[in-house]
Amino acid sequence: MQDALVDMGPKASPAQISEDNLAEEAGNATKRTLQLGTVSSSLIKFHAFPQQGNDQAVARPALRKKTREGKESLERPCGLGCIVISSCQRFNNIQCFLVFFCILVASQGIVFGLVDLSIDTFQKENHLGISENLVLSLTYDISSCLIVLFISYYGGRGNIPRWIAFSSFLVGVGSLFFAFPYISDGRYQLSADPEDTCQEMKIIKTCRKASPSFQAKYIASFILGQIVQGIAGMPLYILGTIFIDNSVATHSAGIYLGLMDASLILGYSLAYVIGAPLMKGTENSTFLISVEDIDDHHKWLRSWWIYFGFVSLTAWITLIPLSCFPHSVRGTAKIKAEKRKQLHPFDNKFKDKELGTSIKDLFANTWVLMKDPVFICLALTKASESLVLIGASEFLPIYIENQFVLTHTTATKIAGFVLLPGGALGQLLGGIIVSKLHMSCKALMRFTIVTSVVSLVFFGFVIFVRCDTIPFAGINEDYDGTGQLGNLTAPCNSHCRCSSSLYSAICGRDHIGYFSPCFAGCIQSKIIQDDKTYYNCSCIQEGLTTADDQGDFIDARPGTCDAKCYKLPLFIAFIFSTILFSVFSGIPNTLTILRIVSDNQRSLALGLAFVFLRIFGTIPGPIVFKMTADISCIFRETEYCGKKGNCWIYNKMKMAYLLVGICCICKVVTIFFTAIALCLCKYLPKDNSEILHMPVKNPTVKKKRKN
Incomplete structure (x- = not known):
């Protein structure tokens, strides 16, 4: 029966057998051809043999281009070294990266806010000189300005998530430096003030300050902390921006970058809210002072270290998750392939040019960017906008306190509540608007001009809201x-x-x-x-x-x-609208800088823009607004240890005009340089300026067939 079943099966004819043999031989030949092609490609790739002939010379740049593209678009699994967990691969995307990244950025924002408040308290209690005040305030900006070009140029070539993980470690270490004086020195005591009533026979000790050891320890620790934070910040705001822009579609970058900037402002404003009770200022009230009250006050003041320690812990929590992300998250290769089809305003020779690794190459590429007038105008715009934010963050509490007769603590809290929704919401909405409308580079510049004009109008309204x-x-x-x-x-x-x-x-x-x-x-x-x-x-x-x-x-x-002045709600409404429209232009400005340069120069362009921001914005900004406060002062303490003391009373009218005037000048500068950049775009070569007119959306470009 079984033999019968076997005989009933189909039998192959001689013709079919011959066809199968031919197919098998053809398959073997194909395999041999592929193997030979692989070997020859490998030899060409590693330059094992010298190439001769015009065809090989033409093929070599194309092969280098493919090698570079393959290296850039390499997507690896999520893991820590050799430890790769398959169930964790679902987190290998830009959304999960953004969660940990925003937590880290918000942590450093809290550090910035706490440092500003802590320095303000320390300066008032110890009456530091001008040089000491400037060193404490500007160390962060100077240290970051010195290293930003090197980090942006060389860091953009490596594993950016590892750079950011290193930043999380530095943020935690720098925060501990700020906490160190309060933890290590329990003798932080100021002499108690006697009740200041009229007494013909009394001795008042007016020269009150912390012990010299604490003061020296405080200044040294804060300088080290500012330096570490300056180094930590550059990979966050330069390389982090590049990594996000590489990992998302062009028209979606604004939303992600808006979340990043909103997290920074959120952290800074949160520090104002939680740190306001620790402020020592002119509370405009007198109470019976006892030794126990003084001890309780300084115990509370020493609790600065608790907040700094909490920030360190939060930053270090993100260290391991950020270290696990690969060079490129899932989906980056496809996004880069689409972006590579887009044209750039620079000549095509910059598009596929490999940047060198020497210091000479760094300065050569920096000089290329310095010669571009559009980039220079946008960088100066970024610097002028930073001055407005400095004025809002540093001078706003003093303005509210004196204009509306509030305590220093209450004024600081109100400033924090205004900066929190105004700044964070403005950054986020600005990114969402430009992303949803798929704005081109020129449209982004027009958007910056329009929002700056609206902000300028609200600044004009602010000057009329003041108390007698x-x-x-x-x-x-x-x-x-x-x-x-x-x-x-x-x-x-x-x-x-x-x-x-x-x-x-x-x-x-x-x-x-x-x-x-x-x-x-x-x-x-x-x-x-x-x-x-x-x-x-x-x-x-x-x-x-x-x-x-x-x-x-x-x-x-x-x-x-x-004062019988009830204009504070109106002032809050106007200053909120001013800050909201002012920060609208932050994300469009960054996106414009990223779009007007070639891909391999984006990180360096952002780094150079930050140099302009430091030199013309954040470094002179505190000096300008401190001078503004000094000019507005009509009575200050003159008996303090033979030094220039605190200002107790300000001229409200002069303060309003100076603050609003400086901010209005900054907005006019923003409008001026953005308008110049917009006009200069018309003079770019026609074949290289198409990106300025096309929407910020992944276009489809047809490839030409080679003859």
């Missing part, structure tokens, strides 16, 4: 017809031995503000139901009298007089 100046004895009001303006001492308080280094504003029943109870001539005080009141003030003679529960007539209460 409160009468202040010795500053803009005399002492009931006695004394001189600009001098706090008058016949009514000349016997009180008052000091201008103890600012404790009070409001008299005559609705005039006084620098302190001592300068008001008050010789007695009471605390009734947690409210402090002053009595028998020799300089207060007019006004309605009010008796307390014990029948004594109250002459003054702590705090400044009520």
Whole structure:
């Protein structure tokens, strides 16, 4: 039966057998040809044999181009060295990378905010000189400016996620440097201030400062921390931007970059909110001071290190996840292939040119970018915008405090709440708008001009939102017809031995503000139901009298007089809109810089733009706004250890005009240089300027057949 079944099977004819043999021989020949081709390609690739002939000379650049493209588009699995977990490959994408990256960026933003607040507190308590203030404020900008070109040029060639992971380590280390003085020195104590009432026989120790050892340790630790943070920041904001732009479609880059910048502003603003209670400023109130209160205050002040330690821990949490990402995440090869088809305003010779690795090549390529007027204009635009942000972050708390008569802590919190939604939302919305509209380079420049004009208009509205100046004895009001303006001492308080280094504003029943109870001539005080009141003030003679529960007539209460100004909500609305439209141009400016240069010069272009930003923006910015505050000051402490002391009272009108004027000038500079860049684009060669007119979207370019 089985033999019958076998015989019933189909039999191959001689013709079929011969065809099968021919097919098998053809297949073997094909395999031999492929193997020979592979061997010859390998020999050509590694230059084992000298190439001769025109055909081989033409093939060599094409082979190098393929090798370079293959190297750039290499996608590896997600893992740490030889440890590769298959279940973790689902996280090998730009979205997961962005989560850890934004956490790291927000962590450094918190460090920036805490450092600014901590330095401000330290400067006020120790009255540092101009050189010490500048060193503490500008070390970050100077250190980052010195290394940014090297990191952007050489870092763009390597594994960018590993560079960013190294930055996360440095962010944590730098944060610990800032915490070190508060952890190591438990003797951070300032001498307690006596209650500043009028006493004919008293000795006031006005020269109060921390111990010299703590001051030296603080300055050294903060300088080291600023240097480390400056080194850590450049891979984040240069190489991180390039990695994101490489890994997403051209029209989607704005959204991802907007999330990155929004995270930075979110962290900075969050630091203002959580660090405001640690601020030591002019609280415009006087309370009975005890040794226990002083100890509690400095225990609270030393808790700076808790926040810095938390930031270090948060930054280090991202270290291992960021180290696991490969050179290129999944999907990058396809995106790069599409982007390679796009034209660039530079000559085609820069498109496929391999950049050298020597220092000479670095400066040569930098000079190529320096000769491009469009790039220079955009870099200067970026620098002018940074000045506006510096003014908003550093000068806004002082402006709110003095313009609307608030405590330093409250003003700092309000500034943080304004910067948080305004800055973060502006960066995010700016990226979303330009991405959804698929804007071209010229459209991005027009968008920058329009948003800057709107921001300039809102700046004009801000200047009209201010409060009237409160009468202040010795500053803009005399002492009931006695004394001189600009001098706090008058016949009514000349016997009180008052000091201008103890600012404790009070409001008299005559609705005039006084620098302190001592300068008001008050010789007695009471605390009734947690409210402090002053009595028998020799300089207060007019006004309605009010008796307390014990029948004594109250002459003054702590705090400044009520300005009866209710314009703060309107000011917040205008300044919020100003910041919102001002930061709208941040992402478009970055995208324009990335689009006007060739792919292999993008990281260097961003690095050079950051050099312009530091030299013309962040380095002179703090100096300009500190000078603005000094010019607006009408009374400052002059008795402090023989040094120039804190400013206690500002000219509100002058402060408003100076702040708004500087910011308006910066916006005009932004509009001017962006308009010049837009006009210069018209003079580019026609064949090299197509990208300026085409939408920022992956185009399909047909390849020409070779004859």
